[in-house]
Every structure is written in structure tokens, then in C-alpha cells.
Amino acid sequence: DTGVSQDPRHKITKRGQNVTFRCDPISEHNRLYWYRQTLGQGPEFLTYFQNEAQLEKSRLLSDRFSAERPKGSFSTLEIQRTEQGDSAMYLCASSGTGGEVSYEQYFGPGTRLTVT
């Protein structure tokens, strides 16, 4: 296992369509995070899971966004009725628990979403 993986890497969709992204964390990590990064900006936190429980959500996560982590392993992020403002890079990160390693968030390569 070499790191956090995300699928797809790129997604182009028409406005109003639904999209779903997948994140596979580092295998022994039980914490998983989603961030969004728009062009020229730093990443912004969206949501956080510990195992299958979604423990923290940003106000950026509107009701069109939903994230799940059903078995405490991979996670999905769905955006319904996409808008042009949703165009961004969606980044997933994971971390372990116990001691210092719980503070190390490792990021995947991201999924770049373009809404036309």
C-alpha cells in the first residue's frame, strides 16, 4: 500500500448532473478527511470521519454534498445538481490514531472536477 488513492483523477460534467468521487485511505488509517481546493487557493476542510462515523462537517458542505464511509474503509463524496462553482480539486487525506501519527494527514492526488 503506497498511499491515499482517489478515483477518478479528472471528471468533467454538465451543470445539474450528479457526480461521485471515491477515496481509499492508507490501509491502517481510521481517520479520513475531505478538502476542496479552488485554483490559486489553499485547501478548505469539508468533512472528517473516524471509522464510519462522520464527526465534523464544514458549513461549506451544503445540502447538495454528502459523504459516506460505510465500512470505515473507503469513502465517497457525492455532489448533486452540480453548479459551476463546484469546479475545484477535491482532496482526500487520512491519518492514523494513537500518539503523534494521529496528527499526520497524508493527502491523495485529488480529483479535479470541471462543471461546464
Place this chain on the structure above:
Amino acid sequence: GEDVEQSLFLSVREGDSSVINCTYTDSSSTYLYWYKQEPGAGLQLLTYIFSNMDMKQDQRLTVLLNKKDKHLSLRIADTQTGDSAIYFCAVKAAGNKLTFGGGTRVLVKP
């Protein structure tokens, strides 16, 4: 909420030292991070420092933390062309989320 600020751009000659600066607002920040992002890629964790430390050194990287001024810096010794990238400062306060600055684009000139 937390606010993290960075300068936008830094140009440095190959072989020189680079210093990237960051300021933050939340004095309860516990961990402070530096990430590197290359074009089209995700973020690579370079190093981080706990708030009870003033300095951390890791090979060519030196992190300095001034808690009084809420100022964090990253020094890269002997900067190489492969160090050209965007560098993000991030802080962790309450909860588990990281708050990122806007990034500093570092250009290394041969």
C-alpha cells in the same frame, strides 16, 4: 475562525537558502505544518512542529515557530530546482481539521 496568511511568491537562486513565512491568528493552534504541492498533484507533508517547540530541523528543512508573534517559517537550505513548487502552511487548532494558508509559490532559478 482561524486565519492563515502567506506571501504569494518567492524567487531564489539554486544553492541559496529559501525562507517561507506564515502568520496565523489562533493562539490555541497545537500543530503547525508545511506541505508541498507540485503542479497537478496532491499535497506532500514535509514537516510539522508541535506548539511547545521553537524549532525543528529535518535534513535541509528547518521550521521556526514564534508563538508570541504567531509566526511560522520554513527554511530550505541549499535550494534545488526540484524544490520549485507551492508551499502551504497549515495549522490545527481545536478539532481535527487543518486550516491552510493560500500558498507561497517558490521559483528556483538555476
